[in-house]
Amino acid sequence: MNDLEITGLTHxxxxxxxxxxxxxxxxxxGSIVGLLGPNGSGKSTLIKNVFDLLRPQAGTITIDGSPHxxxxxxxxxxxxxSxxxxxxxxxxxxYAAMIARFYGLEVDREEALELFSRFGMDGRYDDLVEDYSHGMRKKTQLMVALMVRRRLTVIDETLNGVDLEALHLAEKELAGLRDEGLSVLLCTHDFPVLERLADEVVFLDRGRVVYNAPTADLVAEHGSLERMVYGYLESGER
Ligand SMILES: Nc1ncnc2c1ncn2[C@@H]1O[C@H](COP(=O)(O)OP(=O)(O)OP(=O)(O)O)[C@@H](O)[C@H]1O
Structure with a gap:
């Protein structure tokens, strides 16, 4: 069973x-898939199609088996x-209550406070977003996604800008989603994060899939994801 399935998507x-x-x-x-690609390779366009913010011009997208x-x-x-x-x-x-309501859910305040405390934002849950720093806003986006725990979480470079401690915690939380049988599509250029966390990696270039394989296989073949990407970009294969 696939939580997200994309075929022939053209835009x-x-x-x-x-x-x-x-x-x-x-x-x-129950997997974490990494989505990698240079600027302009089509990652954001793909994610916008998945969330129906752009209409696919050809191809299909299903979420948990249903048309997206x-x-x-x-x-x-x-x-x-992002x-x-x-x-x-x-x-x-x-904000958390508003997002939860979109899904017909209610936020458990105790759990939310505990999450805020773990992410280094103790005592800030009832403050206006206006007063938050960039990193605090990114962490808030992530924590709210963790509160609503959907079958599929799509992260578009959201982790860029959070501090190292929060990044470490975020990795654990995302692995926790996977342990619960939920899935994540993680769009990031952070190669070490992908090597630690992603079960599979999809590498896009110029709107096409160049590589799509288990991370361990790609690392075994190329030495690292970084070498895979830069090796490809420097080669004449493009
Ligand atoms: N609104 C738009 N109008 C015209 N062209 C667009 C628009 N949005 C994206 N594009 C083009 O579509 C291609 C893919 O862009 P997209 O933003 O999907 O790439 P990306 O991989 O998310 O890039 P980045 O890493 O820079 O965010 C690029 O050539 C871009 O110029």
């Missing part, structure tokens, strides 16, 4: 070259965007 903006050109891969249930635009599919996935935009006029508690 062009206007008449320019295709941002996505027949992309296909899956996020198997269906309400039941949307309820099963949560998206952490920016740190949060409603400034809400407290984190109000």
């Amino acid at each position: 062009s903006y206007g008449r320019d070259a295709r941002a996505l050109d027949g992309v296909g891969f899956a996020v198997p249930r 635009a269906a309400p039941d599919a949307k309820r099963k996935a949560v998206y952490l965007s 920016n740190d935009y949060l409603p400034e006029f809400l407290t984190a508690a109000e």
